[in-house]
Structures are given as C-alpha cells and as structure tokens.
Amino acid sequence: MAELSRPDVHRFSTRDAPADERFDAWVASSTFCDFAAVYRSDIPFDAHREHVQIGPFVLARRTWRHPDASVSYDARRTAARIRADQRDVLSFSLQLNGSVALRSDGFASIKPPGELYVLDFGRVFERVITPGSEISLSVPRDLCPADADPWHGRSLTRGMASLFGHYLSHLYHTLPRLTARDLPHVAQATMHLLTATLLPGRDALIAANEPIQNVLMERVQRYIDTHLLRPDLTVDLICRDIGISRATLYRLFDHTGGIMREIRHRRLYRVHQVLSTPGRPWERIRDVALRHGFIDEKYFMRIFKAQFGHTPREAFERRQRLDEPGKFTQDSTNGDT
Numbered sequence: 001m002a003e004l005s006r007p008d009v010h011r012f013s014t015r016d017a018p019a020d021e022r023f024d025a026w027v028a029s030s031t032f033c034d035f036a037a038v039y040r041s042d043i044p045f046d047a048h049r050e051h052v053q054i055g056p057f058v059l060a061r062r063t064w065r066h067p068d069a070s071v072s073y074d075a076r077r078t079a080a081r082i083r084a085d086q087r088d089v090l091s092f093s094l095q096l097n098g099s100v101a102l103r104s105d106g107f108a109s110i111k112p113p114g115e116l117y118v119l120d121f122g123r124v125f126e127r128v129i130t131p132g133s134e135i136s137l138s139v140p141r142d143l144c145p146a147d148a149d150p151w152h153g154r155s156l157t158r159g160m161a162s163l164f165g166h167y168l169s170h171l172y173h174t175l176p177r178l179t180a181r182d183l184p185h186v187a188q189a190t191m192h193l194l195t196a197t198l199l200p201g202r203d204a205l206i207a208a209n210e211p212i213q214n215v216l217m218e219r220v221q222r223y224i225d226t227h228l229l230r231p232d233l234t235v236d237l238i239c240r241d242i243g244i245s246r247a248t249l250y251r252l253f254d255h256t257g258g259i260m261r262e263i264r265h266r267r268l269y270r271v272h273q274v275l276s277t278p279g280r281p282w283e284r285i286r287d288v289a290l291r292h293g294f295i296d297e298k299y300f301m302r303i304f305k306a307q308f309g310h311t312p313r314e315a316f317e318r319r320q321r322l323d324e325p326g327k328f329t330q331d332s333t334n335g336d337t
Helices: 019-029 079-085 161-177 183-198 202-207 209-226 235-242 246-252 259-276 285-291 297-308 312-323
Strands: 009-013 046-054 057-065 073-077 089-097 100-104 107-111 116-120 125-129 132-140
Touching: 019 046, 046 183, 057 161, 089 161, 116 161, 132 161, 132 183, 161 183, 161 209, 209 235, 209 246, 209 259, 235 246, 235 259, 246 259, 259 285, 259 297, 259 312, 285 297, 285 312, 297 312
Parallel strands: none
Antiparallel strands: 009 046, 046 057, 057 132, 073 125, 089 116, 089 132, 100 107, 100 125
C-alpha cells in the first residue's frame, strides 16, 4: 500500500525552541545560507519551514510572522557555503507576502508580493528578508536550459510566468491530497510547465498543454466560487479577469458540459450547503435561490432535485430537525419553495 502513502513533508518551526533562542535555532537549521548574527527585536522569532521531494524537485515554503513589517534579517549565500555543500540548483521563488531585497554580482532589486524570481545557488548572493512567506521550487541545474547564467536574480513576469507561479501555489496547497503514486506525474507536469516558462515555443507548449489546462481550470473554478453571488458572472467577465479568450474558456469546460453549466453546478452546491447546514441564519428558500441567480423557481426546484435526489424543502426540513432535535418547527418557508 506504499503507493497510497502521503509525500514525506519535512517541517521545522522555531516554536519548539525557547523564545530567546528561536532565531539561533533558525540559523542552526539552515544548511545553505549564513545569517546575520543578531535578530533585532524583542518579539520572539516565529518562523516555519517545510519542504517535500517531488521527483528531482524540492518544493518548499518559508513563513516568518512578525507584527512589524519593517524588521528584517540577512541571509547570505557565500563562496564558502557554495564550496562546502556544492548545491547546484536554481530556485524559482514566489513571494507570497512580505518582500525580499536581493543583492548579487553588482545588482540589487526588490521582490514584492506576487513576484516570481530565480536564484542560482551556484552564485554568491544576499537577501534581506522581511516578515512574510514564499514558496520555492529547487530545480537541478542539469534540468534547466544549458545557459542558466542570465536567469539569476531575474523576475519572471511575461508569458507563462504568471501561470507557473499560480501552479506552484496550487501544488503546495494540494500536497495533503497527493499520494506517492501521484508524484511521478506531478514531477513530469512541473517539468513541462517550467520548460514552457523558460523556453516558450510550440513544442514546449504542446508538452505542457495538459498541466496548463488543469491550472487554468482551477483558476477559473476558484474565480467562480469567489464571485458566485455576482449577477453579472458571465463568460465575458471571467475571460476579462482571468485573462483568457472565450474559445479557451469554452475548451476548458467542454468535457463537463460547458462553462455556464459549471457555474450553475457550483451555485446549486452552494445553495444546498446554505439550506442544509445547521446553525446558519434563517432565510426563505426562494430568497436563497434568487441570491444565487435562480430566478425561475420551478426550474430551480427541478434541477435541485435532479442533482441531489431531494427537494430544497426536504433539505431545509432536515436542517430544522438538526437545529432543534425532537422539535419540528413551523414550516419557515410559509409555503415558499
């Protein structure tokens, strides 16, 4: 049953150390950078790191929480470290929040939230890190384009870069649902997307087509869930805000019955959740349906029962019995469906 096991995620938190020793514990736990010797704050250093091996890649997340955004600490990749560990990888780092000031080879730049940038661990650099978090993907140099020198310190902002950054975030958040059997497929999809990001071209895009479609679909589904109550949730609005064409959007959901069916399906499930979850504020069924875009009551009743096998009223009555065990309250719909 090993194939059903979860990926082995390695975690380290400074909370396991005494408050006045937390920064020292963070420094001692790092094997790839040297840190400033002093942490200048009276607030305990609250930081967390985790990483997981996915084929040849290492996916990691670093989080440092502090109420004062102006504090910082230095992390330096020195020549001595490079000789000692011979870590020959490129790291693709997505800054989630907070910022990083990067200095290397005579250049300096600020990496703000949302920035995806490259670090070459075979070269000397220094980062000034403020409170926040980042996700990074470490890639062996031999899996990157032959000449990786121009990528060091560079922010990836065009073409596939936005999609690849979203993919890294999505991959991190889906780790709890992955099994060991999934990892080779995830590694292959990651490699295709990375290649299409660094070397955009017809062959790379063809190879990356499936993972690209999966990431785009997840982005659209998340957008729909966020905007379910908008009466103007239309194809044009989704295309504009996601940044894709109508043809692409239609292709994404062709196998599920179309984009409008996807919206209706997700609205139905949200209505069912509202009607059947105990403890929620009371609302008439017709008001809940109308708020979720179902104007025709008879049509709403028909598709609700077809989807869930019971009527909206039956879902609400089950909730009533859970809200008040042993007591069935007067029909709160007042005859409404």
